[in-house]
Amino acid sequence: MDRTTERALKRAVRDEAAVRLRGDAVGPDAVEALIRRLVEEIASESGISLPPYEFEGLASAMIDDFLRYGPLQRLLEDESVTEIMVNGGGIDLDDPALPFRAPIVYVERAGRIEYRPDVEFDDAEHVRRIINKIAEQSGKRCDDAHAMGCAMLPGGRARATYVVPPIAPDGPALNVRTFSSSMLxxxxxxxxxxxxxxxxxxxxxxxxxRCPLVISGGTGSGKTTLLGALSGFIPPDERVITIEDTPELRLQTPHVERMQTREANTEGEGSVSMRELVALSLRRRPDRIIVGECRGAEAYDMLQAMQTDHPGSMTTVHANDPGNAISRLRTMVGYADGDLSRDVIVQQIAESLQGGLVVHVERMQDGARRVTSIVAIDPLPEGSLVIPRAELFVFDVEGVDAYGAVAGEWRACGVQPQRIKERMRASGVWYDPAWFFDR
Structure with missing residues (x-):
């Protein structure tokens, strides 16, 4: 069966199924039975002979469209896939006169991007239907007035971001970041x-x-994964409040309360910002506050929490290196109060992070994710506007081997962080000077 005939058959089955299911509360078993019956009936009426394997493939694809996430379903069930990217159809750049090409699917597996020509959408409208389903399940709208969005799939197993026309001129596009079912x-x-x-x-x-901790890195570098693993070291009797735009953190400590921002409704009301939640969390008796990602003015409140009664709080920041992370925090604190001078902002950051760490993670050229730098923040010298940083560990890249793997090794820099050493000993935590010297 050629693609044109297949698409026409799918469209006829979909339209008839929609008519028969309209307004009825029907369970998944009944939907599956109806789809199989309609595929058989409509194919027969259209004079299309379907061998058993073609019938099964077509029926299964239609069932996935109705009950699950269409062509994406088998990718979502594949634990080795960490990201799914669906590019909308667009014009052929070599010949703009040609019609729109079909949507294209890529996946990330083991840190590498793979083209998946075997995962096919019928057309741009097919992608749009899957996006609409994801948006509706999260209580969101997807239309010209709400042409982009972010939504969690049920059960928190994946986060989807989408764009549709008019802001996506090549057609609807979808990105799905999946989360492992096992905590690392x-x-x-x-x-x-x-x-x-x-x-x-x-x-x-x-x-x-309870050293303050900032994890920096680029998109998909492993910041959230590392933060989740570090949470396993938080004593179980400490109360932790997490604040996120979308609930991605999977903490490995029992006493956790999660908070999530909320967008405004269609009347422009009801929004709850990250900064409001940070302020609210301070009144809910946390021992530590964890902000999934600092992007704006909430950095000011987060740093104040680190500085006062909530040492050991943590956050992540998009940055290219530890120095860039500090610079970005400085910019974000400025968002909170435009009247703050540069020296006041620097003083605020230094006082909040002194005796703390910036841990930088990167996704390497070969897809591997590595901690490439751990930096201690030292007290700010009087009159200085440069926050002192002491590099404790660094990953030295030596090259790329014949198989494309990045070769290198970690190096302890031989520097003992005095303020962190004092904090550990005051807390009764074991401190080993040998950590900071190569053995």
Missing amino acids: GMEDLVRMGMLTDGMSQFLRAAVQA
Whole structure:
């Protein structure tokens, strides 16, 4: 059966099924039975002979469209797939006179991007139907007035972001970030080569001693994964409040209350910002506050929390390196109060993070995710506007081997962080000077 005939048959089945199911509360088994019956009936009426394997493939695809997430379903069920990217159809750049091409699917697996020509959408409208389903399940609208959005799939198993026309001129596009069903602990990350055992031991002690912690890195570098693993070192009797735009954090400590921002409704009312939630969390007796990602003015409130009664709080920041992370925090604090001078902002950041760490993670050229730098924040010298940083660990890249893997090794820089050392010993946490020297 050619693609044109297949699409026409699917359209006829879809339209007839929609008519028969309209207004009825029908269970999934009944929907599946109806789809199979309609495929058989309409194919027969159209004079289309379907061999058993074609019938099964077509019926299964239609059932996935109605009950699940269409062509994406098998990718969502594949634990090795960490990201799904659906590019909308667009004009052929070599010949703009040609009609729109079909949507194209890519996936990320083990940190590498793969083209998946075997995962096919019928057309742009097919992608739009899947986007509409995802949006509706999250109580959101997807139309010309709401042409972009972010939504969690049921059960928190994946986060979807989407754009549709008019802001997506090539047609609706969809990105789905999937989350592993198993939570990774620090031992898992060491085994996977994200960091060394010595670095892991040091970070464990830093969390237990309630050092403030900022994890920096790019998109998909592993910031949230590392933060989740570090949460396993938080004592179980400490109360933790998490604040996120979308609930991605999977903490490994029992006493957790989660908060989530909310967008305004169609009347422009009811929004709840990250900054409002940080302020609210301070009145809910947390021992630590974890902001999934600081992007704006909430950085000011987060840093104040670190500085006062909530040491050991944590957050992540999009940044290219630890120095860039500090610069971005400085910019974000400025969003909170435009009247704050540069020296006041620098003083605020330094006082909040002194005795703390910036841990930088990167996704390497070969797809591997690694902690490439751990930096201690030292007290700000009087009259200075430069926040002192002491690099404790660094990953030195040596090149790329014949198989495309990035070769390199971690190096302890031989620097002992005095303020962190004092904090650990005051907290009764084991401190080992050998962490900071190569053995």
